[in-house]
Amino acid sequence: MKEFEDKFSELQADMISICMEYVEDRADKVYVYASCEEGVIASRFFYLINNKYVKSHKLNDAVEIGEERYDVSAERGFMVLDIINDNIEKIQVLCKEYERDMPTEMKLIYDVKSRNFKAEYKYDLVYTHDEIKTATHIFNEWFEEISN
Template sequence: MINELQDKFMELQTDMVEIALEYVNWKADCIYIYGSIENDAITADVFYKINNKVYLKYKINEANNSFDVSIERQKGLISICVADMTKVKELFEAHDSDVPTEIRLTYNLKAEKEKFQAQYNYDPVTALDPELTTNDVFTQWYNEVKKEVES
């Protein structure tokens, strides 16, 4: 039963990574996926490292590329990630397990080892602070990575 949970959970994470990679035609150094399941809301967002710079999904063309960053394509990317996060919630609930409130996935295409890293949080992230939104948390993570990569 636990192996089934872990296997299906990994499949959902893999799907999010694949759709994020497809969005940039596999032309990123690293992808970062944020997902939140909290306060009866499910959200997701993605950012990228390309040529040692960090970009939000709609700014990746600043990396001297010609990606399709149309609103429809952005909505499609986020829609699939949110659908996968919804399935994560349903999966954990079906197995009577605690549902993660936050998921941070990193997939490094340039690394030889540890290409995939995942961080999970099961404690409230935004529920205890009415001023804090999941977008704030995503932006904080983006800014931390950007500072680390571009310094």
Template structure:
């Protein structure tokens, strides 16, 4: 039985979550991964819920409980995680061309480690490329800020 486009998409989304989990040694309550690609600009990023705190990838050690081991949040490790996320975006774009389907411009992935529940929100419209003062990082920052306020996973919209 041959794989469908959805099979490949799911594999790459799972790999994005997997690499984000590996970055924090599988020690998180929840993982949030953001992938965007429009008009030649791609972006990947992640943030986490650790010990009840929502933290950016560079702030993970601020959520470590006293006595627990610190994370290796070195620049090299962080860059490797982001590069693998970008590689997955490229692979998704290639599969979209191969299968003749529209390429998602944005993916917001949320994985609840304890329950194993995974949700993905995909968009296909231009999210940032038509706005001269908007970058993928701005959208990621807004999602992070919203999660800090709401704590509800993916945006309902």
């Protein structure tokens, strides 16, 4: 069992790590939303920077005077999402291999200063049974909930 836990943790750590790289290690908290249900894999990420919650493409909204701006090019953003989605697929394979349930949703929170990592999992369908909602809706709801 230890082997499964280790590999699972490693893949989650990789998701956080690529998000930290994207933000050049200049964030107070990292939030990663990873979703996998009914064959749909989706992910998004956002940050807490200078007491402001910002989505990945809006990092520069949190930059204070005198601070270096972030490179938020679409190319870099997609690169991060590709890596996160890759890790979700690897978690899927891992869960199959160890006969574990695959989470339909993972919300990962990493506090940079305290190095505290927190993860919330869901195993029920979150949006595919809904006629309107998509992974993006769920991500945006989480972003609103955290930032308020």
